[in-house]
Amino acid sequence: MLKVKTDIFLGDCKDILKQLPDNSIDLIITSPPYADQRKNTYGGIHPKEYVDWFLPIGKELLRVLHPNGTFILNIKEKVVNGERSTYVLELILELKKQGWLWTEEFVWHKKNCFPGKWSNRFRDAWERLLQFNKQKKFNMYQDAVKVPIGDWATGRLKNLSETDKIRDNAKNGSGFGKNVSNWVGKETVYPTNVIHLATECNNKNHSAAFPESLPEWFIKLFTQEGDTILDPFAGSGTTLMVAQKMKRNSIGIEILPEYYEMIKEEIIPVSYLLL
Ligand SMILES: C[S@@+](CC[C@H](N)C(=O)[O-])C[C@H]1O[C@@H](n2cnc3c(N)ncnc32)[C@H](O)[C@@H]1O
Numbered sequence: 001m002l003k004v005k006t007d008i009f010l011g012d013c014k015d016i017l018k019q020l021p022d023n024s025i026d027l028i029i030t031s032p033p034y035a036d037q038r039k040n041t042y043g044g045i046h047p048k049e050y051v052d053w054f055l056p057i058g059k060e061l062l063r064v065l066h067p068n069g070t071f072i073l074n075i076k077e078k079v080v081n082g083e084r085s086t087y088v089l090e091l092i093l094e095l096k097k098q099g100w101l102w103t104e105e106f107v108w109h110k111k112n113c114f115p116g117k118w119s120n121r122f123r124d125a126w127e128r129l130l131q132f133n134k135q136k137k138f139n140m141y142q143d144a145v146k147v148p149i150g151d152w153a154t155g156r157l158k159n160l161s162e163t164d165k166i167r168d169n170a171k172n173g174s175g176f177g178k179n180v181s182n183w184v185g186k187e188t189v190y191p192t193n194v195i196h197l198a199t200e201c202n203n204k205n206h207s208a209a210f211p212e213s214l215p216e217w218f219i220k221l222f223t224q225e226g227d228t229i230l231d232p233f234a235g236s237g238t239t240l241m242v243a244q245k246m247k248r249n250s251i252g253i254e255i256l257p258e259y260y261e262m263i264k265e266e267i268i269p270v271s272y273l274l275l
Contacts, residue, residue, distance in 0.1 A: 004226065005249045006240050006267050010260040013232035013253040017060035020251065025064045026139070026227035029218050029239055031074035031210060032057075035087050047080065047087040051094050057232065058095050064230065068139045070222045071100070071132040074108070074210070082120065088128065095132060103138075104131035104193060108214065112198035129195070129218075144220040146188040157184050206236035206259065215239040219246050237263035 009016045032054070035047040045053045061071055077088045092102055106129035116123040157180070164180035183189065200211040215238060219229060225247040231239035234252030236259060243250035244267065254260045 004244065004247050006244050006252075007250070008234065008237070008240065008252045008254065008260060008263045008267065010254060010257060012255050014057050014060070016253045017057065017064060017232060020060075020064045020230075022063055023066045024228065025230045025251070026066055026069045027219065027222045028061055028065060028069070028071040028230045028232070029074075029215050030072070030231045030233045031208065031235070032233045034076050035078065035085065047078075047085045050087045051091050054091055055094055055098065058098050058100070061230075061232070062099055062134065065134055067134050068137070069134070070103075070138055070140075070218075072106075072218050072222075073130040073132065074127060074214075075130065076124075076127045079121070088130075092130065099134070100132040101134070101136065102130065103133045103136070105129070106131065107194045109194055109196045110199050111196045139222060139224075141221060141224065142190055145191055145217060147191045149183065149186055149189045153183060153186075156180070160184075206262075209236045210238040212238055212242050215242045216246065219243060219248060223248055234263060235259055237266060241266060 009019075033044055035050045036044040065071055075088050075091070077085045079085070096102055108127045108129050110125050110127070113123055113125040160181055167177045167179045169175075169177040195214070195217060197211050197213050197217075200209065215229075215231075219242060223229060226249070228249040228251065229239060229243045230251045231237075232253045234240060234254040237252055237254075240250045240252045240263060252263060254263060
């Protein structure tokens with residue numbers, strides 16, 4: 001029997017992370033403050049200082065993550081003087097120097113964005129979800145996030161050509177190929193790396209809370225029951241609540257007392273028993 005535990009710490013994650021043992025975390029999923037954003041709520045870091053601010057935290061995250069674990073970083077650059085700032089790109093390069101592998105990038109498409117237009121750009125309706133790992137082999141439970149095959153299959157799979165029945169290698173030499181006939185009779189397929197989720201402005205009292213389905217998707221993909229999830233910028237604690245519902249252990253760190261107290265109130269002190 002295994003008990004599932006949720007821990008929340010108050011303080012700067014740069015310091016608190018030092019208390020966590022090496023290789024003890026299976027998934028880190030987090031959304032730190034973006035550069036200079038939301039100054040009025042929980043402070044912003046200037047884009048020029050962002051990399052230097054984040055790197056000591058990145059170093060601790062690398063230490064606490066299990067070799068088979070994954071780190072998902074939700075981050076977004078902003079437009080400064082009519083140009084997209086480059087701090088996220090610089091951060092990726094520096095994290096690679098720190099020892100991280102930048103294995104994948106998911107796009108979170110915010111499907112409920114209001115329409116909008118600026119003189120030289122349109123509404124930004126997506127955010128980055130950068131995936132970093134310690135090694136090329138990591139735990140990934142792809143079947144857990146399969147999706148319904150979709151309407152396209154009805155027409156496309158009705159009359160298969162001869163090429164559809166054999167593996168058709170991509171002409172661009174990428175090494176990818178497909179055999180269309182493999183999809184006949186399938187009800188579910190693997191998703192792409194674009195995640196279509198609505199933002200949620202519910203009663204969480206936090207201006208930048210994750211929609212619950214965001215951590216849920218990554219928790220399914222990279223962990224199993226009884227594993228341990230860390231959110232070092234816990235905010236309203238969405239990651240912890242979802243982890244708890246999904247019978248995973250979780251650890252959150254939050255620097256602002258009001259959010260820390262809010263999380264403490266919401267976390268159910270009860271542990272599930274896993275047989
Ligand atoms: C974008 S919000 C996270 C929102 C969270 N994903 C949720 O669903 O509510 C970032 C949070 O990090 C906290 N924070 C900022 N700097 C921190 C630090 N050095 N250590 C720990 N928490 C920090 C902020 O107070 C804020 O609540």
